[in-house]
Amino acid sequence: MPGYHALSEAQAIEYARSIPDLFSKNSELVCREIGDGNLNLVFHISEPASGKSIILKQALPYAKVVGESWPLTLDRARIESEALIIQGKLCPDLVPHVYAYEPDLALTVMQDLSDHVIMRKGLMDGNRYPLFAGHIATFLAQTLFYTSDLGMNQQQKKEQVKRFINPELCKITEDLIFDDPYTDSPNNNVPPAIRDAVEAVWKDQALHLEVAILRGKFLTHAQSLLHGDLHTGSIFIKADSTKVIDPEFAYYGPMGFDIGAVLANLLLNFASQEGWSADADSRKSYRAYLTQTIRDIWTKFEAEFRSLWNEHGVDRVSKTAGYQDWYMKEVLRDTFGFTGSKMVRRVHGLAQVADINKLEDEAAKERAQRIALAIGTSLIKFNRQADSIEQLIEIADKAV
Ligand code: ADP
Ligand code: MG
Ligand code: MG
Ligand code: MG
Numbered sequence: 001m002p003g004y005h006a007l008s009e010a011q012a013i014e015y016a017r018s019i020p021d022l023f024s025k026n027s028e029l030v031c032r033e034i035g036d037g038n039l040n041l042v043f044h045i046s047e048p049a050s051g052k053s054i055i056l057k058q059a060l061p062y063a064k065v066v067g068e069s070w071p072l073t074l075d076r077a078r079i080e081s082e083a084l085i086i087q088g089k090l091c092p093d094l095v096p097h098v099y100a101y102e103p104d105l106a107l108t109v110m111q112d113l114s115d116h117v118i119m120r121k122g123l124m125d126g127n128r129y130p131l132f133a134g135h136i137a138t139f140l141a142q143t144l145f146y147t148s149d150l151g152m153n154q155q156q157k158k159e160q161v162k163r164f165i166n167p168e169l170c171k172i173t174e175d176l177i178f179d180d181p182y183t184d185s186p187n188n189n190v191p192p193a194i195r196d197a198v199e200a201v202w203k204d205q206a207l208h209l210e211v212a213i214l215r216g217k218f219l220t221h222a223q224s225l226l227h228g229d230l231h232t233g234s235i236f237i238k239a240d241s242t243k244v245i246d247p248e249f250a251y252y253g254p255m256g257f258d259i260g261a262v263l264a265n266l267l268l269n270f271a272s273q274e275g276w277s278a279d280a281d282s283r284k285s286y287r288a289y290l291t292q293t294i295r296d297i298w299t300k301f302e303a304e305f306r307s308l309w310n311e312h313g314v315d316r317v318s319k320t321a322g323y324q325d326w327y328m329k330e331v332l333r334d335t336f337g338f339t340g341s342k343m344v345r346r347v348h349g350l351a352q353v354a355d356i357n358k359l360e361d362e363a364a365k366e367r368a369q370r371i372a373l374a375i376g377t378s379l380i381k382f383n384r385q386a387d388s389i390e391q392l393i394e395i396a397d398k399a400v
Pocket of ligand 4: 246
């Protein structure tokens with residue numbers, strides 16, 4: 001990309017000054033780089049005199065994945081900003097506002113959400129978010145319906161599919177979620193304490209068949225424009241607000257992959273509660289809060305999706321009697337399968353989660369890993385028989 005260079009903090013300030021109608025001329029601006037530096041730079045720029053602030057997110061041309069640096073397309077910055085803009089049109093309250101996108105620098109300028117916390121941390125701190133299920137259900141129903149062949153003209157949708165092919169980031173998912181965890185790959189980080197359970201995963205052929213089928217759907221089922229990385233680290237939250245960030249993995253794929261990402265990360269926290277809750281009563285109560293949230297997410301998602309379909313479905317064929325019921329069941333079944341896939345990879349795959357890995361008590365950590373693996377593998381094996389979200393909650397409750 002001509003003109004691309006990774007910005008320093010001083011250059012980020014200079015760039016921020018060039019954005020029209022934002023900061024006052026010649027005022028003092030303060031900049032901090034707050035990203036983790038693996039894939040992207042994230043600059044927080046503020047103007048102390050006015051209290052105004054913004055975020056600049058810049059993609060780096062290399063990623064530290066699989067142990068070493070390897071090239072990764074800067075086009076993902078375009079994909080991220082375009083996805084944020086589409087999501088912002090459909091649910092303006094649920095994503096950061098995008099002020100500008102600068103293709104030559106692979107840079108997105110967006111609303112500062114520093115008054116929110118990353119949801120993974122909020123859950124590890126034991127907070128509860130009663131409005132979250134409704135917010136995320138709306139995000140899922142709006143974005144998945146209106147970008148699908150049900151909610152948009154099918155020829156225009158094909159144009160969108162082309163804009164969001166995203167092969168390099170999809171390859172990361174294909175390897176780290178659907179391949180490495182099921183074989184003795186050097187990319188795995190197998191916790192020694194649960195080696196026996198991981199080896200059982202490597203040998204389980206019934207499990208491998210289901211994962212192959214799920215991967216096939218991820219590869220070929222261009223159903224909706226997905227966020228593609230919708231874990232609780234991509235959700236900013238506070239009591240009255242939910243904001244989804246970081247859609248650089250966006251592509252056209254199966255709806256259940258996004259829904260499953262949310263449910264999986266709630267269940268990873270559920271699995272780790274022996275380390276986070278102070279006693280058995282509070283653990284039981286927090287787990288019940290998490291499973292109720294899961295129930296509410298699916299129930300509200302389904303109701304909102306069906307009502308969008310009934311009121312705004314674009315064509316006659318999709319209103320064929322019985323089709324909607326069949327379709328929703330398929331989405332539910334995919335959700336079971338992808339929830340399980342997203343759990344398993346976080347136990348012994350390359351990239352794990354703080355909910356489990358930050359546990360200091362080794363026995364609690366091992367329990368969390370075993371519970372997560374048991375829930376994940378059960379959901380994958382059961383996925384094609386699923387009929388109700390209650391079965392997912394039963395599988396989770398049985399594992400603890
Ligand atoms: P990456 O793709 O590298 O994971 P993210 O978009 O997830 O980048 O951002 C990394 C971190 O930067 C977030 O966890 C958060 O701490 C911070 N961040 C990102 N976007 C914003 C924002 N709009 N407002 C405030 N902080 C942000
Ligand atoms: Mg990161
Ligand atoms: Mg992120
Ligand atoms: Mg990211």
